[in-house]
Amino acid sequence: MTQPWTLHEDRALPADPVTRPIAREIYQQTRALPIVSMHGHVPVEWFAEDTQFPDPAELLVVPDHYLLRMIVSQGRYALHQLGVPAIDGSATTEADPRVVWRRFCEHWKAFRGTPTRFWMEHVLVEIFGVTQRPSAESADAIYDQIAAEIATPGFRPRALLDRFDIEVIGTTDPAWASLEHHARLTADGLGQRVLPTFRPDPLLQLDNLTFTHDVLATGAAAGVEVRDYATYLDALRAQRLRFKAAGARATDHGCHTADTTPLPEDDAARLFDAALAGRPVSDAQAAAFAAHMLFQMAQMSTEDGLVMQIHPGVVRGHSTQMTRRYGPDKGYDIPFAVEFTHALRPMLDAFGHHPNFRTIVFTLDEDVYSRELAPLAGVYPAMRLGAPWWFIDSPEAMRRFRETATETAGFGNLSGFVDDTRAFCSIPARHDLARRIDAGYLARLVAEHRLDLDEAVDTAVDLAYRLPLEAYAAR
Template identity: 50%
Template structure:
C-alpha cells in the first residue's frame, strides 16, 4: 500500500497546535535556504584536497566509519567485524559491502525515533533521491541507486559543498598535523572555504596513549626541541601560530572534567618530567590538563583563537572493543559534570577579557539551567555551544532552548554546528536545528512573549548569525 503522505513531511518537527505550526512554517521559510556555517566538525580535509575524491561504496559512506550507525547495531549484538569495521590487528572482517548493507537494512528499524534515523531519512531523500523507506526487500536496489550516484561528478565532495550551500567548513586537526591537505586545497585555487581547527589533546593529556610519541612529533613539526616544560609551551605556541596562518579561527579541547588550576612553572615542570619518564600519576594527569586549559585560554587571549571545550565524555568505556578496534567505536559514555567551581580559576582570570571567547559543550543536561546558563549570562567570554552528541536531537534541542535561553539569552549561545564526520548528513543536521529553532521561537511568538520582528531576528540568529559571530567568521 502506497502512503498518501510525502516521504518527508513538510511540517516535520513543528508543533501540532495549528497557530504555532503556522508561525513555525513562516519562520522556517525565512532561514531554510541560508548558507550553512559549519564551524566545528570532523570531516576529513582529504575529501576536498583531491578534486576527484570519491566516497567508495554505500557501506563505506554510511556504515563502516560512522559510530552513530554501528553503535546501535552493536547494541543489538551485531559484531563490528560483521559491519566491516577494521580491526587493530588486521584480523578478518566482512569484506562484502553488499552484505554489510543488507545487515544494515535488516536492522534499519532500530533507528526509529532516533536522531540518526531522522538524519538518514533526510539524507537518503534529499541527497540521494531515495523516496521510500529502506527495507530488507529493497536494500540491494537502493544500494545500486546510491552506488550509481556516488560514481558521478555531482557526488564528489567539492560538488556537494556547493550543492549543500556551505559557506565555511572547519575541520578538526591534531596539533602535530602539518595540514598538508589544507595546503593542497589552498594551492588548488578552489573557492571552497575549508579551515583547520587546532586540537592539542594528544600532546596535552599526559595519560593519553602514545603521549611520548606525540611529543616527539611535536618537536619535529614545530622545530622546537621539546625537552622541558618551557620548550613544550614554545612548541605549542608555534603550532597555534601556524594553524592561524592557515586560516584557523578556533581551538578544540576535550576533557572528562571542566577542572582548571593554575600551576606554578616549577610544578608544571615537575609533572612534565615525570610524564617523560613514564612516572606520572593519575592526579598528575588531571592537574596538568587543568593547568593546560588555563594555558590554552591565555594563548587564546593572545592570538584570538576561539576556545572550544567539550566536557563530560568517558572515552573508550568498552575495554574489549577498544583493544580490538581502537578509539571512536561508539563506547564514549557521558558522566556527571560540574562547572561553577571547576571553571572559576579560568573565568576569574580570563572570563572578562575582550579578546577571549570560550564556547562550552557538555554531556550533562542537568547543568544547563543550574550552571551553564548563569555562567554564560554573566561572563562576557562565555558562549554556550549547541546540544552535543547524544543530545543533538529534536528533544535535546527543545530541552536546551527551554533550559538556557531565559537565563543566558539567545545571544550568549553559539548557534549550531554539526560536529560530524558524516559529510553528506550535514544538511540534514542543520535543517533539524533550523526547524527546531523555528518551532521554539514560534512558541514564544504565539504566547505573545515576543513580536514578529523579534521572532524573525531570533530565528535568523539561531540559524546563521550566532555561529558566524561566535567563531569570528565574518
C-alpha cells in the same frame, strides 16, 4: 505504506495548529541560508584530494558511530560484520559493502524515534532520491541507487560543498599536523572555506601512552626543539600560530573534566619533565597537569585570539574489550556527570572579561544547562554556551536546550548551531533539523506572546547563520 516514501514539508515542526503556521513562516526564512559548520570531524583529506566515495556502506554506515552502536545493541551483528575492521585481527571484516548495507536496512525499525532516523531519511530522500523505506527487501535497490549517484562527478567532496551550500566548514586536526592538506586547499582557493582546528588533547594528557612521541612530533611540526616545559609551551604557541595562519579560528579540547586550575609553574614544569622523560605520573598528577594546561590554553587564546572550545565529560572506550578489538570512536564513548561552576572558575576569573578571549563550552550532561552553563554564559562576556552536542543533538534534546538555556543565557550568548559530525552527507540534514526545531521553539514564544514575529525571525537567522560566524570569529 503503498504510497512512495516522501518527507513531509512540516516535519519536526510543532503539531499544535496555532504554533505550526508560525513555525513554518519562521523556517521559511532560514531553510535556504548557507551552512556555517564551524566545528566537525570530516577528514580534511576528502576535500584536499577530492576523490570519489567508494560505496554506500563506506559512505553512510561504517563511519557513523550513532548508526553502528544502535545495530550492535540489537545483538545480531558485531562491528566487523558491519564493515569495521577488527584491528587485533581477531575476526574477519565483512568485505562486501552490499552485505553491510543490507544489515543496516534490516535494522531500520531500530532507529524509530532516534535522530539517526531523521537524518538518514533526509539523506536518502533529499540527496539520493530514494522512494522506498529501507528494509531487507528494499536494501539492494537502494544500494544500487546510491552507488550510481556517488559514481557521478557531482558527488565528489568539493562538488558537495557547493551542492550542500556550505559557506565554511571546520575540520579537526592534531596539534602536530603538517597542515599540507589545508595548504593545498588554500592553493586551490578553498582556504577560507575549509578551516583547520587545533586539537592538542594528547599533548595535555601526561598519561597518554605516546606522550613523548606526540610532544616531539608537535615540536618538529612547529620547528621548535622541545627539551623542557618552556620549549613545550613555545611549540604549542608556534603551532597555534601556524594553524591560525592556515585559517584556523579555534582550538578544541576534548578534556576529561572541565577543571582549569593552574599549578605553580615549577610544579607544572617538574611534572612535564618527568613525563617527557618517560617517568611515571599518577592519575592525580595527570589530572592536575591537564587542568593546568587548559588554563594555559586560555591564556594563549588571549594572545593569539583563537576561540577555545571545551568538550568534557566522556568516558572514551567504555568497553575495553571492544576498544581493543575495533579501536576508538566506534560507539563506546559514554558521558558522565561533570561539574563546571567550580571547574571553570580559575579560567573565567582570570580571562572571562578579556577582550581577546572567547570560550565556547559544550556539555553532554543536560543538567548543567540551567544550573551552571547558562548562568555562567549569561554574565561572562568571554563565554558562549555551545549548541547541544553528540547524543543530545536530537529533536527533543534540542528543544530542551532552548527551553532550559535560553531564559538565563539569552540567545546572544549561544554558539549558534554546530553539527560536530564526521558523517559528511548528514550535514545538511542536521542543519535543517536544527532550523526546524529552532523555528518551532521561537514560534511557541510568538504564539504565547512572549516575542514578536519579527524578533523571532531575526533570532532564527542569528541561530542558524550569524551567531556561529560571530562566535567563531578569531579575536
